[in-house]
Structures are given as structure tokens and as C-alpha cells.
């Protein structure tokens with residue numbers, strides 16, 4: 278099977294993030310592969326192990342390629358980085374356009390993506406790529422069963438109070454949810470091999486696109502303002518013993534926090 282996995286590098290949850298201006302964030306240089314994308318890579322690798330073929334990891338990023346190297350260390354065969362200065366200012370639609378432009382001539386059976394990116398949390402890119410390519414997509418899958426790829430696949434989703442089982446013809450795009458599998462931890466040798474692996478780079482012109490088609494100029498959504506979360510009030514310790522401490526707590530919840 279010919280499988281492509283869309284991967285995004287996102288800030289580490291422990292990275293310091295400051296609001297630099299209304300539309301700009303200052304993010305500490307600590308990134309890792311989007312949590313949900315590892316389920317997608319693992320699902321692709323499992324299918325390759327069963328049916329043969331190739332897994333390619335694909336990203337749009339102007340700087341970082343660690344997510345691609347993680348994919349190679351896990352077992353992906355190839356890694357592609359779409360990079361172009363004109364991509365600065367991109368929204369989800371512009372990113373999807375660049376990805377779809379790369380994929381449109383490829384003989385893929387399956388495209389896998391994460392359920393959502395842990396930084397922007399939009400969950401748009403996967404379905405948008407599928408729409409642009411005119412292929413079916415199923416979101417937040419928890420199960421993927423393939424007996425014969427030519428006959429299509431069975432996918433399982435969690436819905437309120439239960440599960441939904443769908444059949445889907447290929448080629449298709451699925452976004453992957455926690456629970457689909459247990460992503461493998463790459464072996465040290467593979468991590469070292471991945472550090473040296475060649476990452477193929479493509480710019481917008483190579484995809485037949487211009488800055489007006491994909492990138493900042495094509496963005497339909499623009500950030501108007503970033504607001505930092507409200508500052509947390511300092512912790513107040515209640516030093517009295519029972520039952521005075523309970524009375525004080527209730528008083529504080531009523532009069533200061535105003536939550537009861």
C-alpha cells in the first residue's frame with residue numbers, strides 16, 4: 278500500500294509561550310511531533326508490515342523537520358518537507374492546499390493525519406486535504422481494519438455513548454485518535470539513522486503553486502488578537518484546624534471567589 282502521513286511539529290507542552298504582539302507569539306524552541314500524528318504513523322507502518330508498500334511522512338514547515346525524522350526513526354521510508362518563504366502567514370486552508378498540491382498526482386491508497394494539532398487545535402487540515410483531493414475522509418478513528426485494500430477498509434469511530442463502524446473505499450483520508458494503536462518507540466540505531474536521513478524539499482513553484490495560491494496571501498482566516506490566559510491568583514493557605522477551617526473556606530468561596 279502507498280501511504281502518506283501528514284505530520285506537524287508542535288511546541289512541547291512545557292515550552293514557554295509569550296504573547297509578543299496582537300498577532301505574534303514567542304515560542305521557546307522546544308518542539309516535538311504532534312501527539313496524534315504518532316498514531317497515524319503507527320497505523321501506516323502496521324499496514325505496510327501487513328501488505329508491503331511504502332510509508333511517506335509529509336510536512337509543511339519552513340524551519341523544523343524533527344517530526345519527519347521521528348517518522349523515519351519509527352520506520353517511514355521517505356520524508357518530504359514543503360517549504361517556501363511565501364508560506365509565512367498561512368492558515369489551515371493554505372497549508373491544506375500545499376499538501377493537496379503535492380499529493381494530487383501521487384498514486385496513494387491512504388492518507389493519514391492526526392485528529393488535531395495540539396497547538397492550534399483546529400482539526401481542519403486533514404479533512405481540507407481530503408476535500409481538495411476529492412476523496413472520502415473519516416475523522417477521529419479509533420480502529421482500522423483492512424483485509425484486502427482493494428475491497429476497502431473498516432474504520433471505527435467513537436460516538437456519544439458508543440462506537441460507529443464504517444466501511445470506506447480507498448483511496449481515502451482518515452484522521453487518527455488516541456486509542457487507535459500504541460505508537461512504537463524508535464530504537465536508538467533508527468534514531469541515529471533518521472538524524473542522517475535525507476529530507477526531500479519542495480517549494481511552492483515545484484508544486485505548481487504561487488504565493489497567491491497557497492501561503493499568507495491565500496489565507497482565509499487571520500489571527501486578530503492573541504490574549505494570554507488570566508493570571509492565577511496566589512494560593513491562600515487556611516491555617517486553622519477543623520471546624521474553623523471549613524467555616525473560613527466557605528466564607529472565602531462565598532465572599533472572595535464568589536463561586537457559591
Ligand SMILES: Cc1cc2nc3c(=O)[nH]c(=O)nc-3n(C[C@H](O)[C@H](O)[C@H](O)COP(=O)(O)OP(=O)(O)OC[C@H]3O[C@@H](n4cnc5c(N)ncnc54)[C@H](O)[C@@H]3O)c2cc1C
Nearest residue numbers: 283336337366367368369390391393394397399400401402
Ligand atoms: C510555514 C508556516 C507559516 C505559518 N504562519 C502562520 C501565521 O503567520 N499565523 C498563524 O496564525 N499561523 C501560522 N501558521 C500555522 C498554521 O496556520 C497552522 O499551524 C496550520 O495550518 C495547521 O493548522 P492546525 O495546527 O490547526 O492543524 P490541525 O488542522 O488541527 O491539524 C490536524 C492534522 O493535520 C496535519 N497537519 C496540520 N498542519 C500540518 C502541516 N503544517 N504539515 C503537515 N501536516 C499538517 C497533522 O496530521 C495534524 O495532526 C503557519 C504554519 C506554517 C507551516
